[in-house]
Amino acid sequence: MIPIALDPRFARLAVAGNGPLALRRFRALRAVGAADAILFSDAPADDAVIAAGGSLRRALPEAADLAALHALWIVDLPRGRAETLANAARDARVLVNVEDVPQFCDFHSVAEVRRGDLLLTISTNGRAPGLSSLIRRDLEQKYGPEWQERVAEIGALRADWQREGVAMPEAAQRIAAIVAERAWL
The missing domain is CATH 1.10.287 (Helix Hairpins)
Incomplete structure (x- = not known):
């Protein structure tokens, strides 16, 4: 893996999924400046409808949608649907992360500590996210507000x-x- 810090103002990002983890990922993208991020959900919960507002697409992305993206997080979809969508995204040259399925990931989301412009990240290359979380908590204590x-x-x-x-x-x-x-x- 190649670690990079991506400025969300210059990338078209989306999340595809139907559950609370998909909404959490969407909110996380918005929180770091991905104002144009899209949430694709063919069965959105009420809180997703409210949170995503006009950025909600009530379907999973199709070829034309994928062609407009740079990166896609796939979350809370059954494995078969996630794999099919990941393959379609790759065919469209979109980077893909299927949460908790490392073999379907082109990139991994890192554990992070943010203090204004200071960004500390932790990655285990998708192999031990629980360990990344523990290290993140340690860094939060060492690098306070x-x-x-x-x-x-x-x-x-x-x-x-x-x-x-x-x-x-x-x-x-x-x-x-x-x-x-x-x-x-």
Whole structure:
């Protein structure tokens, strides 16, 4: 697997599924900025209808729908339907994640800790999601809410240094000095 951080403003994302886990994945995508994410569900629960609003499609994606996507999470569908949909998505050159079925996944969703612009991720390549969750909880304790402000402060300093023409290695040294001086790590 190749770890990347994907800006949802530049990718067309969707979730296909009928249960609470599909709605949870859809909400998670929306929470990180995927404002245009779509929820495909051929049997949506009332809470999915409310949460997805105009982004709900009351069917599973067909070829034309898939052709417009970059990535698709398939959640809460029976294995046979999930496999058929995953294969159709791949035929359309869409990256696919079938939740909890690693052999059908082109990518894996990571466990994450977010503190403003700080994003810490954990992956076991889909092999041990429970372990990823435990590590995530540990990181949540070690990197508390104060890290949001720390990242913002360093980001502002870095922007100033860039305007001043400070080279990247020098900026890295300055950041390391601040972190050491304040005993952040």
